[in-house]
Amino acid sequence: MSWLQRMFGQDGQQEERPRDPADDYWYSSLEGAVAATSGMLVTTDAALQLPVVLDCEKVLSETVCSLPIKVFRRLPNGGREEADGHPLTDLFAFRPNGFQTSWEFFGQMTWWLAWYRNAYAEIVPGPRGAVDQLVPHHPSCVTPRWSRSTGEVWYDVIDLRTGQRKTLHASEMLHLRALPFSADGLTGVPVTKTSGNIIGAALAVHAYGARFFKNDGQSGGLLEAPPGTFKATVDRDNWLSAWRRARTGSSQHKDAMLEHGIKYNRAQLDNQKGQFLETRNALNEELARIWRVPQHKVGILGKATNNNIEQQAIEFVTDTILPILVLWERKINADLILRPDVYFAEFNVAGLLRGDLESRYKAFFQGRQGGWLSINDIRRMENMNPIPNGDDYLQPLNMAPAGTKPPAAHAPRAALPEDLGLAVSLPQ
Template identity: 35%
Template sequence: MANKKRKGARSAKASASSGSLDLTSMTPELVAEFLRLGGTMQTASGAAVTETSAMRVAAAWRCINIISGTVGSLPMDLIRREGERIRRPAVGHPLRRLLTVKPNPWQTPSEFRRMLQAHLLLRGNGYAMKIRVGRDVAGLIPILPNRVEVEQRSEDLSLRYKVSRSDGSKLTLGQADMLHLRGMSLDGVRGLSVLNHMRESIGLALQGEAAGAHLMRNGQFVRGVLKHPNKLSQEARAFLKDSLAEHSGPTGSGGTLVLEEGMDYSPVSLSPTDLQFLEQRDFQRYDIAMFFGVPPHMLGATEKETSWGSGIEQQGIGFVTYTLNDWLVTWQEALKRDLIHESEWDVLDFRFNTQALLKGDTKAQWDAFTRGRQWGVYSANDVREKLDLNPRDDEAGDEYAAPPNQTLAPPPAAPEGDPDDPARTA
């Protein structure tokens, strides 16, 4: 029986390393044995990495919170195409209310998007079960990625989802019943788990924090050793013990010891600088930021220059262009594929308003509005709408300026005289 347990646990660890762990199919005995042997996310540093432990790392928390919060807070709307160049909000469409007012009975749209984006960042997949009323989708119920097993049918290449419920029962859903947000994928079916691929970096960060906490608790690094020429007396030992206690803990570190009975202090050859403890922890911030594609300055790391540019503005532009835009396109295309009926694909689209990212930069926002007004892109009412203001009362609010270098010259003046005079037409 013991051999059977070890064999099952080893099998579970092998399947976990490939990202296909399903604890719900294991017996309680095998689960206990598997966890005793270290779990699926055991790292070389000795730290066990899960979603919960990863979120205890400040850099990982900040990266996930920045991307998820931005995706959740950006305005999104359902747009109807009324022509090749005319697009308007699809007012009255049931999907517009679902994604902009109430996706399910307990979440707001921003909470729903923030949650699924966090799933995407950690597990590479975001799932939500569709609740239908007739042909319309009336609700979206988010599902934890570790409760979903996805497979592709060989007959028609459609996807099938096996969902493990909290009560232990299982539910099988077809592709038409699931909203599936998929990150970077090698097979086109499952997104790659970022947490699995960055677990060594997270593990090092967790162990660094644990080591730092241990040092703070003891009050000092081991900087040297105490030498006594003979045997330490009981009285001197008690005095030394009390003295060391006074200089331990976060409030007592940094003091000076008073030695007795010819005792001598010798520094060790390996100092904290040689250990590069702080440098290692600082490196982990940059390493984790690289996995998520977040500029280091957004994590508070401003010591190094960025390859995206020399200023904070260039780093922000790089974040929107190379990181955030990728996730926004993923959302827009997945929502269109899984929520909009095929008969409406040519006329309906989901769109994020990335102009909202300029709200924090007043100068850049007004520069964009000014140029738009000068070149006839915006009218005064267009600008007021973006600022959440009511339109102007006069008709001039809807007028568009002619571009400065495209102002038409006035027509030539008509010749003087009688237009019917034969001499004028000769």
């Protein structure tokens, strides 16, 4: 039997599924779901109900989209200068497309990259040149494939704006993919596939807590009836249904009466013995590890101190954000810049590495005295305008290349009266 026959039946009519209330089929969304060992279906919408998952996605995407990115021109002496006239400079600074700002574009693409481990943007030529617009496409609407005849990569796209299907060549698509990769190397494996069990366990704990407090923190119980109380199963079921109606919903705290010698034994649940809070906290830490986000960034402060948070903030830049930025830069330089030997794009992370005011000024002082920072270098890092003659570098007198003759010492000048603060009388 084909899949079409299984779906619609042998005669082309859709098979009727028994609507059993005990069947979990009617309580879950199958689209894009991954079944976890906890029994939960892990979907994007369900996972975003977990505060830590939402925070990790927001921290990564908002951090990247808040960083300035500029295009530079390589100089013959190994230096660089900003290429203000490059078309990508205008595209990155203002509008990558007709409906998004650069903040929205980089934020959305990084959000998809962090969750789906894939992010796609169609390269549209126009007045600004070969790259006039970057139009993002949802990862669920893009299917990369190899061409068996040419070995090239093509993308089958469903455009949600127009509802049309189209096929784009690899040269027409900016595709960011993060590790781990699929078997064919064309796509990154989504988080739901690699970490579905952890997310499913967190969803199960979250759902348990919601159900527990929905019932006012009370569990059910066991009704003990003397033998022969009910003559038929239907009588027992009718009585039990009436009992539940009298004890649930708006009648939860009303008085109830037990008949026929029935006794009620309440089930006692001890969340403390069950380590409910400990389990939830441990799962939150595991969720943060998926994206390698420091715990204090997602509100987990149990082990945080004033001393280690600053160090963790630096590690967040070097270990978490930097790989994402390098991926962005490599793809931009490879797919969007026609002369990567002359031009290149780079994010500025100096703002993320700023410490407290005193530590920052001490570092500036050392750089200035050591001779590798000028006044204007420091002012640029502090988002201040350059000043005239501010590009000069100091050279410490006690430092010189090895083997060179030290500068001759000057004889000390005799102290003048004005040096001692004495008044000088000039002849009339």
